[in-house]
Amino acid sequence: MTITARNEETVDVLIIGAGASGAAAAAWLSEAGFGVLCLEQGFWQDPSKYASASPDYEFEMLTNWAIDPNKRQRREDYPINVENSPVHPVMFNGVGGSTILWSAHTPRFHPSDFRVKTLDGVADDWPLTYEDLEEYYDLNDEVMGCSGIAGDPANPPRSPRQMPPLPIGSDGKRLTEAFDELGWHWWPSDSYINSQRYGEGRDACNYCGHNHMGCYQRAKSSTDLTYWPRAMRSGAKIQTGARVRRITVDENGRTTGADYVDAKGNEVHQSARSVILAANGIGTPRIMLNSTSQHHPNGLANSSGLVGKNLMFHPFAMITGVFPEKMNTWRGPLSNFAMSQEFYETDTDRGFVRGYTYQFQRSLGPAWVANGGFTDAIPWGENHHAELEKRLGSMMGMAVIGEDLPEEHNRVELDPEITDADGIPAPKLFYTLSKNSRDQLDHAIENAKKVFETAGATEVFVDPMMEQSGWHLMGTARMGDDPKTSVVDKWGQAHDVDNLFIVDGSVFVTSAAVNPTPTIQALALRTADYIVAEREDLKG
Amino acid sequence: MNRLIPAVDDLPAAGDMGLAEEVLRLSDEHPRYSALFTAGMNALVEFSGDFLTLSDPHQDSAIRKFESSNPAEFDAVRTLVYIVYYKDVRVHDRIGWESRPPQPEGNVMEPWDESILETTKKRAPFWRKA
Numbered sequence: 001m002t003i004t005a006r007n008e009e010t011v012d013v014l015i016i017g018a019g020a021s022g023a024a025a026a027a028w029l030s031e032a033g034f035g036v037l038c039l040e041q042g043f044w045q046d047p048s049k050y051a052s053a054s055p056d057y058e059f060e061m062l063t064n065w066a067i068d069p070n071k072r073q074r075r076e077d078y079p080i081n082v083e084n085s086p087v088h089p090v091m092f093n094g095v096g097g098s099t100i101l102w103s104a105h106t107p108r109f110h111p112s113d114f115r116v117k118t119l120d121g122v123a124d125d126w127p128l129t130y131e132d133l134e135e136y137y138d139l140n141d142e143v144m145g146c147s148g149i150a151g152d153p154a155n156p157p158r159s160p161r162q163m164p165p166l167p168i169g170s171d172g173k174r175l176t177e178a179f180d181e182l183g184w185h186w187w188p189s190d191s192y193i194n195s196q197r198y199g200e201g202r203d204a205c206n207y208c209g210h211n212h213m214g215c216y217q218r219a220k221s222s223t224d225l226t227y228w229p230r231a232m233r234s235g236a237k238i239q240t241g242a243r244v245r246r247i248t249v250d251e252n253g254r255t256t257g258a259d260y261v262d263a264k265g266n267e268v269h270q271s272a273r274s275v276i277l278a279a280n281g282i283g284t285p286r287i288m289l290n291s292t293s294q295h296h297p298n299g300l301a302n303s304s305g306l307v308g309k310n311l312m313f314h315p316f317a318m319i320t321g322v323f324p325e326k327m328n329t330w331r332g333p334l335s336n337f338a339m340s341q342e343f344y345e346t347d348t349d350r351g352f353v354r355g356y357t358y359q360f361q362r363s364l365g366p367a368w369v370a371n372g373g374f375t376d377a378i379p380w381g382e383n384h385h386a387e388l389e390k391r392l393g394s395m396m397g398m399a400v401i402g403e404d405l406p407e408e409h410n411r412v413e414l415d416p417e418i419t420d421a422d423g424i425p426a427p428k429l430f431y432t433l434s435k436n437s438r439d440q441l442d443h444a445i446e447n448a449k450k451v452f453e454t455a456g457a458t459e460v461f462v463d464p465m466m467e468q469s470g471w472h473l474m475g476t477a478r479m480g481d482d483p484k485t486s487v488v489d490k491w492g493q494a495h496d497v498d499n500l501f502i503v504d505g506s507v508f509v510t511s512a513a514v515n516p517t518p519t520i521q522a523l524a525l526r527t528a529d530y531i532v533a534e535r536e537d538l539k540g
Numbered sequence: 541m542n543r544l545i546p547a548v549d550d551l552p553a554a555g556d557m558g559l560a561e562e563v564l565r566l567s568d569e570h571p572r573y574s575a576l577f578t579a580g581m582n583a584l585v586e587f588s589g590d591f592l593t594l595s596d597p598h599q600d601s602a603i604r605k606f607e608s609s610n611p612a613e614f615d616a617v618r619t620l621v622y623i624v625y626y627k628d629v630r631v632h633d634r635i636g637w638e639s640r641p642p643q644p645e646g647n648v649m650e651p652w653d654e655s656i657l658e659t660t661k662k663r664a665p666f667w668r669k670a
Contacts, residue, residue: 053642153661173656185660206644367622370626380545389635
């Protein structure tokens with residue numbers, strides 16, 4: 001490709017991706033006086049135009065606001081070859097990234113999650129501890145705004161939450177009372193959804209149930225509403241519609257900026273003193289693998305050969321119960337109003353290592369229910385109306401999120417044929433579910449059936465592994481102390497390139513059994529603090 | 541459409557409710573659905589010839605063949621029919637569904653009540669120290 005334009009100004013820090021982690025790093029660095037520019041392939045969203053206010057919202061949910069980019073097919077999305085992956089990744093490309101469409105469930109890793117090799121003899125320990133991250137978890141909670149309540153016996157003590165928990169509802173109580181009866185743990189989820197007004201112009205949740213299409217109410221925290229306003233007040237800039245083709249390097253192999261395609265199709269070079277990759281666990285290795293050079297023949301900062309390897313997803317199982325009475329289960333956030341970590345920590349008597357979290361789920365409206373929702377579609381023909389009547393307003397779900405351990409054969413490569421709209425090679429995924437993960441999910445399914453039986457459900461549906469559940473993209477540029485077995489160090493700095501940092505889920509060593517975003521953002525803040533404290537040389 | 545969603549109570553079957561035009565409109569709104577819907581209609585014609593002249597059992601049989609041999613296309617057609625049917629105010633009236641999008645009105649829920657944590661709070665911490 002021929003570069004047709006060059007941005008003459010050299011920025012201190014060029015961030016690739018304006019989502020959860022890129023926004024956090026941008027705010028911290030710009031407030032510390034670094035010149036920050038972010039390249040984002042998508043665009044700003046206007047919450048007042050989110051489709052939850054459209055009469056066609058149930059169609060929009062499956063098309064223009066689908067969580068799967070292969071189904072959404074916006075120009076700013078890139079195709080992902082999933083022929084060899086039973087789990088399909090879901091994400092959003094735009095300012096705010098996947099926090100636009102996420103469920104905003106925000107549990108933290110447990111201390112044991114950072115020590116899986118020491119404690120359980122599997123995978124690797126992280127080069128940092130829970131205690132190293134704790135202050136950053138707290139800082140992130142404050143910026144994003146956390147509804148919840150301290151005191152969960154399944155987790156270490158934590159600071160008071162910014163807001164009280166979201167309501168459990170009469171439907172949720174059916175599940176929580178069953179857990180109580182079984183003697184199993186449950187706790188209201190930490191959630192970055194406002195239970196009361198919090199933040200700049202952000203209202204309380206009005207329980208519409210559709211924040212997975214973007215939150216019209218601005219009650220759900222997304223980084224376009226939280227970190228980015230702070231960052232921009234401190235001088236950070238975002239170039240939207242800018243799709244990065246490659247990171248460029250100098251004669252010593254250090255980064256010099258990035259080549260990108262702008263919204264008009266121009267090939268542009270942006271020079272920078274440092275680069276932070278924040279394009280998620282698929283987008284980041286995609287860019288690195290496409291950034292080959294004399295110094296980095298196998299992809300940028302890839303002397304370990306591990307860029308793209310060890311892809312972890314968190315395979316989900318979904319168990320749905322149908323109750324005999326109407327509970328209006330479409331009211332309130334669809335996902336994650338409460339969780340159980342009864343089976344989180346390793347108990348080898350269960351036949352597997354590590355564990356899982358249950359996330360409690362609700363249901364939605366008639367077309368969603370008719371088309372299956374978390375179950376099979378309601379059959380067409382004579383039984384259609386009776387089945388709809390049975391399920392609408394009466395279904396509750398339990399999603400199982402098990403710890404996915406790293407395996408090198410699970411990976412992201414560049415597709416030799418498929419490209420995005422700008423001709424950049426698409427990612428191609430290779431993923432198989434391990435026996436340990438399968439055993440976790442099967443154990444969880446059997447216990448979930450006990451919960452629904454105890455709660456009085458009359459019918460139970462099981463999806464043993466949800467296809468469209470690849471929310472959590474982790475492990476593809478892992479951190480560690482040894483450059484031979486990791487891509488970045490404990491600060492997120494590439495071993496091979498001292499002015500390249502990674503702050504998204506790519507750096508995860510293991511995946512824990514919780515949603516990763518608070519951990520991703522805490523790591524991003526920690527990396528930013530490191531740059532502020534130790535890398536004054538990156539300031540122009 | 542009549543075979544997918546038959547008549548119920550005082551409502552005619554989906555095809556007799558005049559919804560076909562809306563199904564066609566929505567199918568044209570997104571490239572993925574447009575392609576699948578068109579391919580699906582072509583496949584159905586292949587299986588059935590003139591579908592509308594078939595008896596009800598033969599129509600059902602043709603649909604079942606379509607469903608098993610072209611699952612993606614069938615899924616798109618069924619999804620569109622269900623979406624259009626369940627956004628119709630006559631259907632909402634019958635099933636007791638409030639006829640409006642989720643926003644801006646939202647819903648009302650009972651407020652958070654901490655007393656439901658009474659049982660869990662009695663439990664000693666059981667997270668694993670590392």
